[in-house]
Amino acid sequence: MKNWWKMFLVVGLVAGVLAACSGNSGSGGDESSGDEGGEPSGEITVWGWNVAAESMELAVDGFKEQYPDVEVKVEDIGRLDVYEKLTVGLASGGNGLPDVVMVESDRLANYYDQFPDALTNLSELGYDDHKDKFGEYKQSVTQNADGEFFAAPWDVGPTGVFYRTDVFEEAGVNPEDIKTWDDYIEAGKTIKEKTGTQMVPIDIAKDDALYRMMLNQQGAYYYDEEGNIDVTSEESKKAFEVIQQLENEELVLNNDGWNGVVSATVNGEVATVPFGVWYSGTIKDQAPDQDGQWGVFQLPAFEEGGNRAANLGGSDLVIPSSTDNQGAA
Template sequence: MKRFVKALGLTAAMSLALVGCSNDEGSSSDGGKVTLTAWAWNVNVGALNDAVKMYEEENPNVDLKVEDIGRLDVYDKLSTGLAAGGVGLPDIVLVEDDRIQGYVEAFPKGFLNLSEKGFTEHEDKFPDFKKELASFDGNFYAMPFDAGPGGMFYRRSLFEQAGVNAEDIKTWDDFLEAGKKIKDATGSYAMPLDKFKDDPTFRMMLNQLGVYYFDENGNIDLTSPKAVEAMEKLKAFADADLIKDVDGWNGVVSSTVDGSVATIPFGAWYYGTIIDQAKESSGDWGVFLLPGFEEDGNRASNLGGSSWMIPSAGKNTEEAYDFMEFFSTDPEVQNMAMSDYGLFPSLNTAYESELFTSGDEFFGGQKIWELFASEMENIPTAYYTQDYSLGLDESIKAQADVFNGKDVKQALEEAAKRLSDRSGREVNSY
């Protein structure tokens, strides 16, 4: 469990935000032995290395050489290699879900069409949003891996002190009223947020409402009624002084540890940070799903996640596909990645294990992983496009404008206009 905890803590910060070449030796076959090469970062490297040991039990002819490369460096190297026609690329590469569509849009021949290899037969094993993020024009170009189902991590003692029952919170309005009670009784804020540098709560709100910076056609959708509704709701918390303005990731963590916030809306991966950084608070934590925007409204959302892609220029595409198919669709492999590295699986057959049906002592015996798994099928798809980084930048600026007093609709319209000027994309009219 310690390994699980540390792994989740390491992956958490990376989920908030948003090239030397592999040598020929690493991607060669020698006397029938094939050595696959892969690029990944952080705990994903260990998961991949452990998985290949399991794979080698029945496939002794395959070895794996994983290069542990920084996340952004992977994208620099990948973009450079794709632009050069595949020069220096590995057999396998880890790509965050918010970048998959952009890569396939920019380099339509750069990655193996996995549907042509038969991966479509596994589509029922994954939630719709992961399938759509891993596909382009109806074909799989990535194998779904981990996800970040959203939830509200909360301090039981602060809720109890204010007489608030988490089970009674069904809507964001319910949470707003609960937040006021909690702050009056304890002095703790409802949630932390780096108001002027990041927008994770707004992103989760957009996602649960079924909208995002862009729509499924790639048009800018920041001015949709639902986007306005989400920003208005976030503004209501700020107006009530229920948002603690923190400085980046460290500010979020410190407010979690010191109890100055009662709730932290984040992806499932934040569990590891709580366990690792707030050790003295064992038993004082719980989780509930994101509040809905209306009674019986959708409460499922996602923040973070990645998938595996196979560059079409790789030397061993057949062997790479066979190994990654095993990695992506075997429940034992996915539960290993979860238990040892804190990587929440999107493979639905993995949820049948004891890991997901057991209570967690740190969280008061609550079956938190079962809760997170229960929302996976209801998470809407977020459409990122290759201009996601621009959308993120303009969304954060709009949020900052709102917190500085600008009208919500005006702030989003101005952000959409700037995004259109930068990307050349059309803005949806409402």
């Protein structure tokens, strides 16, 4: 369990640093990025949000050891503000944008499709030398149709089930015994009976993360490989059936999106939260009084011995073409 958790965190928080040289000059009084072939210098600004921004701060420490002449300012401006300001900035030719922006993988293609010339071609700056540091999936979402990188992979979102250790202990449930979704439902029934705590937060009326995790776990999504809507697939039906069973057994806390999940966590209303690895940072940040009361186990499989891995979320780094210091960025 401990070894799996360590691997879970390492994979989820892995960070790539883009290091390339350029002859562009700095802006706003910054030092220039150096002559062709010289070391990058100057000041750059990175936009991010909560846990993602904190992870970037950690990466900056190592970056500064390699590039002491580059000052990096990480601004946590909030996830929704990042997208609002990025959209407006790209539409206006780059006005008001920083040098680097964090973008979630599921939003990345939309920005490139709408503003292909507004994002720096990283392959032209030598990023291809680093591409093999990430898996094929992360490479694919950051490349255009010609295989050129318009973004650099930042992190992936391996999933697991975060659970309240104190609630499980009170109910006499061993998380290691939960290997399938049927096991998960049975455990939820016991926990509800013994503690009165509901098993999982789900936004019944909207797009929900658990459904997406279940699809990904089975190698499926909303669309098939040809791009056709595929929510009536066998994989989708299996996911809906499990969620329906959870609802029928009154194990679901119907919540309102992201804020609802966080509120349920902070208020101790649910025994588990299936989510991406990055949610560990949210628990630490939003529920510090629950320190030592959370553990994690692998996502349950749909059948005995089946796949227990999935991905949810993950983000990437883009450099707006409007930056005056591509080399440092």
